Amino acid sequence: MRALIIEDDHEVASFVAQALKEAGFITDSAHDGRDGLFMAANENYDIIILDRMLPTKDGLSVLKTLRATDITTPVLILSALGDVRHRIDGLKSGADDYMVKPFSVAELLARVQVLLKRTIPSNTESQLTVGDLKIDLLSRKATRAGTEIDLKPKEYKLLEFMMRHAGQVVTRTILLEQVWDYNFAPQTNVIDVHMSRLRNKIDRDYPNELLHTIRGAGYCLRED
Amino acid sequence: MKTKAPHLSLSLKFALSFGAIFIISTLVFEAVVSETSEYFMEKEIDSKLQTKISDMRGVYELGGIDLLTKLIEKRSAQSDAETRIYLLADADFQKLSGNINHWPAGVPRIAGWTELEDTDENPNEYRFLALNLDDKYYLLLGLDTIKEEELEDYVFLIFLGAVLFSITGGCAAGFFLHHNLKNRLDLISNTCTDIMQGHFSHRIPVSHTSDEIDVMAHTLNAMLDRIETLMDGIRHVTDNIAHDLRTPLTRVHGRLESLLVLTKGDKNRQLVESTIAEVDQLLMTFTALLSISRLETGELETNFKPIRLPHLVKDTIEIYEPLAEDKGQQIILNDALMSQHTDNSRSSGDKPLISGDCDLIAQCVSNLLDNAIKYGPENSVITIRIDNSDTHVTLSIHDQGNGIPEAEHKKVLERFYRVESSRNLPGNGLGLALVSAVIHLHNGNMKFRNEKGFQVEVSLPIATPLRTTKI
Numbered sequence: 001m002r003a004l005i006i007e008d009d010h011e012v013a014s015f016v017a018q019a020l021k022e023a024g025f026i027t028d029s030a031h032d033g034r035d036g037l038f039m040a041a042n043e044n045y046d047i048i049i050l051d052r053m054l055p056t057k058d059g060l061s062v063l064k065t066l067r068a069t070d071i072t073t074p075v076l077i078l079s080a081l082g083d084v085r086h087r088i089d090g091l092k093s094g095a096d097d098y099m100v101k102p103f104s105v106a107e108l109l110a111r112v113q114v115l116l117k118r119t120i121p122s123n124t125e126s127q128l129t130v131g132d133l134k135i136d137l138l139s140r141k142a143t144r145a146g147t148e149i150d151l152k153p154k155e156y157k158l159l160e161f162m163m164r165h166a167g168q169v170v171t172r173t174i175l176l177e178q179v180w181d182y183n184f185a186p187q188t189n190v191i192d193v194h195m196s197r198l199r200n201k202i203d204r205d206y207p208n209e210l211l212h213t214i215r216g217a218g219y220c221l222r223e224d
Numbered sequence: 225m226k227t228k229a230p231h232l233s234l235s236l237k238f239a240l241s242f243g244a245i246f247i248i249s250t251l252v253f254e255a256v257v258s259e260t261s262e263y264f265m266e267k268e269i270d271s272k273l274q275t276k277i278s279d280m281r282g283v284y285e286l287g288g289i290d291l292l293t294k295l296i297e298k299r300s301a302q303s304d305a306e307t308r309i310y311l312l313a314d315a316d317f318q319k320l321s322g323n324i325n326h327w328p329a330g331v332p333r334i335a336g337w338t339e340l341e342d343t344d345e346n347p348n349e350y351r352f353l354a355l356n357l358d359d360k361y362y363l364l365l366g367l368d369t370i371k372e373e374e375l376e377d378y379v380f381l382i383f384l385g386a387v388l389f390s391i392t393g394g395c396a397a398g399f400f401l402h403h404n405l406k407n408r409l410d411l412i413s414n415t416c417t418d419i420m421q422g423h424f425s426h427r428i429p430v431s432h433t434s435d436e437i438d439v440m441a442h443t444l445n446a447m448l449d450r451i452e453t454l455m456d457g458i459r460h461v462t463d464n465i466a467h468d469l470r471t472p473l474t475r476v477h478g479r480l481e482s483l484l485v486l487t488k489g490d491k492n493r494q495l496v497e498s499t500i501a502e503v504d505q506l507l508m509t510f511t512a513l514l515s516i517s518r519l520e521t522g523e524l525e526t527n528f529k530p531i532r533l534p535h536l537v538k539d540t541i542e543i544y545e546p547l548a549e550d551k552g553q554q555i556i557l558n559d560a561l562m563s564q565h566t567d568n569s570r571s572s573g574d575k576p577l578i579s580g581d582c583d584l585i586a587q588c589v590s591n592l593l594d595n596a597i598k599y600g601p602e603n604s605v606i607t608i609r610i611d612n613s614d615t616h617v618t619l620s621i622h623d624q625g626n627g628i629p630e631a632e633h634k635k636v637l638e639r640f641y642r643v644e645s646s647r648n649l650p651g652n653g654l655g656l657a658l659v660s661a662v663i664h665l666h667n668g669n670m671k672f673r674n675e676k677g678f679q680v681e682v683s684l685p686i687a688t689p690l691r692t693t694k695i
Binding site for chain 2: 009011012015016018019053080081088100101102103104105106154180181182183184185186187188190193194197215216
């Protein structure tokens with residue numbers, strides 16, 4: 001996997017690169033808009049991390065130029081501007097995701113994973129499986145080791161999302177956005193409560209735990 | 225909304241007083257002219273009488289009483305004698321000659337002027353002049369003043385016409401002035417309303433007649449230019465603060481995360497984790513603060529869409545329910561809108577919509593419910609009601625906690641203000657300030673009530689038109 005980081009702040013660029021390398025990516029960095037556009041247009045990347053405010057060529061116009069030349073590489077925008085209007089501007093210009101600074105690197109990695117998964121066309125599978133945990137996408141029923149698990153509609157939605165991203169770290173912000181459609185952080189951490197309920201239903205009666213809490217990052221559903 | 229007291233608009237008042245002054249001055253003018261003309265006509269009659277009587281005295285002095293008697297007989301027979309009275313009497317006021325038979329009752333038997341008003345027997349009004357001729361004879365001359373009266377009536381009619389004309393003219397002029405003035409003032413007021421709704425580039429149109437209203441419009445426009453410059457300044461500053469603070473915070477966050485990797489299995493890891501949490505908290509406070517300022521200055525660009533409040537509230541309850549259950553609290557949703565419509569089996573398209581920014585309204589409901597759970601006691605009930613009137617949808621959240629003391633109801637809307645009893649609980653003192661700013665932006669209002677617990681009531685105006693917009 002190859003990632004391009006277009007970010008004028010060298011320190012931010014370097015720790016993003018560091019984190020992506022640790023996650024198994026090969027990274028390139030550009031420090032202004034023109035270089036970034038040149039590299040993005042001439043090399044083949046799997047993901048582009050793009051800062052919004054850049055010298056020589058602004059992040060949004062880099063993105064627009066890329067999209068105008070039919071380069072569909074997923075782009076994640078990093079921005080110090082966090083208003084709804086900025087977010088909408090970014091997504092309208094063809095970005096696949098938008099993160100507001102300061103962001104946590106764990107959050108960035110999680111989002112990159114979600115983006116890459118999303119770009120793989122989903123096959124017409126009718127069930128998802130992690131270990132002995134299964135969900136049927138048509139009947140919307142979940143079973144573990146053959147025993148049906150009683151889930152509320154939102155719990156099902158949450159589990160389905162976790163299973164679609166099995167093995168990936170999913171952050172609380174991603175869950176708020178994707179499962180509850182919340183684009184702000186509630187005053188109290190409500191996600192943890194939901195997760196502990198879900199864990200009670202799928203893990204409590206079984207010896208091996210599938211839903212893991214990743215400290216400082218989020219959650220991960222995987223079979224150890 | 226306050227109910228407006230019945231009032232006259234400024235320009236209507238102006239037009240009415242203009243008309244009144246116009247009419248009053250015409251009436252005063254009429255009175256003056258009428259008085260003056262009466263005075264001059266009386267003088268005219270008196271001088272006629274004076275001349276005639278002097279002539280007759282001359283005749284008497286030259287030709288004696290016989291000649292005068294003859295002259296009076298001759299005069300009495302003349303065609304215009306009807307409007308005149310001639311009477312020559314002796315010292316006992318017995319008739320010698322003339323066209324009346326005896327000395328009139330109302331006229332004193334001495335020389336001098338008299339005026340007789342009309343009576344039932346005599347419909348005419350006369351002015352008399354009596355003359356004493358050597359104490360032997362009395363001569364009385366009278367002139368009918370009917371012509372003078374007629375003239376006065378005529379003058380009065382003319383002025384009545386003038387008054388009617390001036391009332392019509394005055395009203396027309398007043399109406400025109402009223403309309404003209406009202407239109408121009410409305411233009412100013414509409415522009416101001418537009419600007420308050422966030423269209424900062426709008427300006428008051430100027431008619432180029434350079435009158436007082438244009439001068440005022442120019443001044444107001446200059447003021448608006450100045451305000452816009454200041455607002456741009458604020459926007460620039462907040463954007464800069466946002467940018468200049470966020471980039472270093474990103475570096476701090478990044479370094480701390482690298483440290484987190486390095487301290488794996490280390491006793492310092494706890495310290496790094498709590499520092500990261502602290503930085504995140506700092507950022508949340510900073511973001512909330514920035515949002516509130518932008519909301520209050522109308523600076524935040526929002527994405528207004530029709531929203532079904534009951535749906536949004538249900539979603540919020542769904543996300544908070546586990547939190548409440550952990551505290552043994554029960555959330556009851558009492559939705560007048562939902563039940564009302566299932567009863568009538570009407571389609572969901574009939575439910576009143578509010579127009580708003582979905583994320584902002586969701587954040588409000590979330591903050592209010594968060595507070596109710598946080599400050600409500602364990603094993604209590606939180607009741608949520610949604611009602612609607614013709615104009616507003618009202619959401620009320622009622623918990624059984626101690627709530628906010630009445631004296632602090634206003635203060636809690638200020639940034640960073642926290643009620644004494646809640647200082648030890650987590651929170652940044654910005655939750656209600658944000659709610660208040662969002663509600664204000666949506667032209668709604670919020671009330672607190674300490675009644676069997678604590679109640680927050682939020683009213684938001686129903687979007688119009690009701691049924692044409694669908695999500």
